Amino acid sequence: MGPTVRAAVWMSGAIAAFSSMAVAGRELGDALDTFEIMTYRSAVGVAIVLAVGGLAGTLGDIRTRRLPLHLARNLSHFVGQNLWFYALTVIPFAQVFAFEFSTPIWVALAAPFFLGEALTRRRLAAVFVGFLGILVVARPGIVPISGGVLAAAASALGFAGAAIATKRLTRTEGITGIMFWLTATQLGFGLVTALADGRMARPHGTDVLLLVVVGFAGLFAHFCITRALQIAPAVIVLPMDFMRLPIITLVGAAFYGEPADAAVFAGAALIFAANHANIRAERRAARSP
Numbered sequence: 001m002g003p004t005v006r007a008a009v010w011m012s013g014a015i016a017a018f019s020s021m022a023v024a025g026r027e028l029g030d031a032l033d034t035f036e037i038m039t040y041r042s043a044v045g046v047a048i049v050l051a052v053g054g055l056a057g058t059l060g061d062i063r064t065r066r067l068p069l070h071l072a073r074n075l076s077h078f079v080g081q082n083l084w085f086y087a088l089t090v091i092p093f094a095q096v097f098a099f100e101f102s103t104p105i106w107v108a109l110a111a112p113f114f115l116g117e118a119l120t121r122r123r124l125a126a127v128f129v130g131f132l133g134i135l136v137v138a139r140p141g142i143v144p145i146s147g148g149v150l151a152a153a154a155s156a157l158g159f160a161g162a163a164i165a166t167k168r169l170t171r172t173e174g175i176t177g178i179m180f181w182l183t184a185t186q187l188g189f190g191l192v193t194a195l196a197d198g199r200m201a202r203p204h205g206t207d208v209l210l211l212v213v214v215g216f217a218g219l220f221a222h223f224c225i226t227r228a229l230q231i232a233p234a235v236i237v238l239p240m241d242f243m244r245l246p247i248i249t250l251v252g253a254a255f256y257g258e259p260a261d262a263a264v265f266a267g268a269a270l271i272f273a274a275n276h277a278n279i280r281a282e283r284r285a286a287r288s289p
Contacts, residue, residue, distance in 0.1 A: 007232035010224045011240040017221035019248050022093055023255065024213040029089035031207050034082040036200060037214065039190030044215025045183030053176040061174030062181070070181040073165030077182065078189045080158020083151040090148035093252040094261060097245055098137045098268040099152040104275045105130030106160035114164045126278040133270030136263055175226075179219065234279045242272045 001009075028037050053059045087096045109127050111117040138149055169178055194200045203211055228237045245268050252258035 003231045004236055007228040007237055008240055010228040010231065011237060011243075014221045014224035014228070014241070015244050015247055017217040017224065018097075018244055019251055021214050021217035021221070022088055022096070022248060023251065024210040024217070025085045026088045026093075026256075028203075028207060028210050028214070029085070032201050032203065033194070034085040035190055035194040035196075037085055037211070038078065038082060038186060039194045039200070040203060040211045041215045041218065042183045042187035042190050044212055045219055046180070046187055048216065048219055049176065049179045049183055053180065056176070058174060058176040061177035063173070063177055066169060066173060067181070069165055069169060070178075071185055073162050073169065074182050074185040075189065076158050076161030076165065078158075078186050080155045080162065081186075083155035083158060087148045087152035087155060091146065091152060092249075092258040092261070092264075093256075094245060094249040094258070094264050094268075095137060095149070096152045096155075097248050098264050098271065099134070099149075099156055100159065101242070101245075101268055101271045101275070102130060102134050102153075102156045103159045103163060104278065105134075105271065106157055107163050108278055110160060110164055115167055120281065122281040123278055126274040126281070128274075129277070130271050130274035133267040133272075133274065136267030136270060138267075139263060238272070238276055238279060242268070 025037065032040070050059070053061070084096065084100070087099075105127055108123050108130075109119070112119045134153065138145065138153065166178065225237070225241070228240070245265065249258070249260050249265075253260065
C-alpha cells in the first residue's frame with residue numbers, strides 16, 4: 001500500500017471520528033451544557049492519555065517547565081471547543097465545519113506576531129481569499145447573523161490560538177505531555193465553569209456512551225491526522241480533510257433533515273483553496289536555498 005493510500009486510510013478514521021463527535025455532541029446538548037460536556041470529555045481524555053502513555057512508556061513526557069504556555073494553549077482551545085459544541089446544537093453541521101476550516105487562515109495571520117514567520121504576499125493573498133470564504137459562509141447582510149454563526153466563527157479563533165501555542169510547544173515537548181496537559185487543564189476549567197451555578201448534571205443511560213464517544217473521538221481524530229501527515233505531505237492530506245464537509249452534510253441530512261447549502265460549499269471551497277495555496281507556498285519556500 002502506497003503512502004497516499006495509507007494516508008487516506010488514516011484520514012478516513014479522522015473524518016469518521018470528527019463526524020461521530022459532532023453527532024454525539026449535538027445529542028448531548030439536550031441533557032448537558034457545553035461546560036459539562038467538556039468536563040466529562042476531559043475526564044475521559046485524561047484516562048485515555050494516561051493509559052496509552054503508560055503502555056507506550058512516554059509518561060516521562062509530562063513535565064511542568066512550560067506549564068504557562070500549556071495553560072494559555074488549553075484555555076484558548078477550551079473556549080474554542082465550547083463555542084464549537086454550542087454551535088453544533090443551533091446551526092447545521094456543514095456550516096460549523098466550514099467555519100472550522102478557517103482555523104489555518106487565522107494561524108497564518110497571527111504567525112508573524114507569535115512565531116516570527118514572515119507574512120509574505122502569497123500568504124497575505126491566501127488570507128484574503130480565506131476571509132472571502134468566511135463571508136460567503138456567513139453571508140452578513142443577506143441572512144441574519146445568529147449566535148450559532150458567531151460561535152462557530154469564533155471557535156476557529158480559539159482553535160487557531162491553540163494551534164500557534166502547539167507549534168511552540170512541539171519544539172521542546174512530547175505529544176504525551178501536550179495531550180496530558182490539554183485534557184487535565186481542561187478538566188479543571190470544565191469543573192470551574194460547570195459548577196459556577198452550584199450544580200452539575202450527571203449523565204445517565206446513553207449519555208454516558210455518548211460522552212465516551214466525544215472523549216475518544218477527539219483524541220483519535222487528531223492522532224489520525226498526525227499519522228497521515230507523517231506518511232504524506234500536507235498538500236495531499238489537506239484535500240482529504242476537506243471531505244469532512246460533504247460527509248457531515250450527508251450525516252446532517254440523514255439524521256436531522258438539514259439541507260445542503262450551496263453557499264456553505266462555495267465558501268468552504270474558497271477557504272480550502274486559501275489553505276492549500278498557503279501550504280504550497282510554504283513548501284516552495286522551504287525548498288528554496
